Amino acid sequence: MKFCDECGSMMHSGKDEATWVCRSCGHEEGRGDDDSETMTTTEGQSDDGPVDMSEVDDEEIGPTTTVICPECGHDRARYEMKQIRAADESETRFFTCTECGQKWREDDH
Known part of the structure; x- marks a missing residue:
């Protein structure tokens, strides 16, 4: 997750995926290759379903x-x-x- 240096709002991927765009103030900045390495996504994570709590007091x-x-x-x-x-x-x-x-x-x- 990246935040805008101008207004502090959350930045979003631009149309070309090579830029960050702030939807609040319109500020744009380049997206470096190392940005994606430091971010965490939910892609590829498994959903193990609900936890069985029937045996717990x-x-x-x-x-x-x-x-x-x-x-x-x-x-x-x-x-x-x-x-x-x-x-x-x-x-x-x-x-x-x-x-x-x-x-x-x-x-x-």
Whole structure:
């Protein structure tokens, strides 16, 4: 991945594959032979499919916390936090009960 020296946006291959072109500001620069050697692509990588987690105990998958499940009342749940709203707002917490598998989310208001 290459970034534009002028505006910092990601550069893309030009029409002739011998240049880099910035789609934001239009800046172009030559593409050297050594550029491709230092880049990583997904070409040729295999997809081994989904990972079988059936033998793994629920409490061993990700972090857990003490929180009451609204479905069964159990006091442990796995959680993850994701930024699903604007960057200046807090993350949303997603919980999965380790007992019954109930899923719910918690937002700060």
